[in-house]
Amino acid sequence: xxxxxxxxxxxxxxxxxxxxxxxxxxxxxxxxxxxxxxxxxxxxxxxxxxxxxxxxxxxxxxxxxxxxxxxxxxxxxxxxxxxxx
Numbered sequence: 001x002x003x004x005x006x007x008x009x010x011x012x013x014x015x016x017x018x019x020x021x022x023x024x025x026x027x028x029x030x031x032x033x034x035x036x037x038x039x040x041x042x043x044x045x046x047x048x049x050x051x052x053x054x055x056x057x058x059x060x061x062x063x064x065x066x067x068x069x070x071x072x073x074x075x076x077x078x079x080x081x082x083x084x085x
Contacts, residue, residue, distance in 0.1 A: 006032050007051030021074040026052055028069040036068055047071070 001009075011027040028036070028050075035050040036042070042050075042060045057075040064070040 001029070001031060003051070010052060012054065017077065020077060022077050023072065023074045024054075024058075025064075026054075026071045026073060028052075028071065030069050033069045036063065036071070038068075042071075 006029045009029045010032075013025045013027075015022045015024050017023070032050065037046070041063070044056070044058070047060055052071075054073070058073040059075060060071055061074050062072040064072065
């Protein structure tokens with residue numbers, strides 16, 4: 001599979017919330033794990049460069065170590081969850 005085909009197979013979870021942040025996880029095809037840095041969390045420019053597409057403000061705050069193709073993102077809540085679609 002080429003990189004474009006891999007990017008079409010990226011899975012984006014529904015958002016979930018606590019009282020401060022909204023969260024989502026992104027599951028990359030396992031073949032894309034080679035694009036994920038092992039030494040640091042990715043900046044927005046880095047995760048966009050590998051094909052992750054989401055609105056601005058998301059921060060890559062954790063990689064699920066047992067499954068490095070699962071990336072966790074968060075951003076501050078600006079609209080209460082009950083008012084979001």
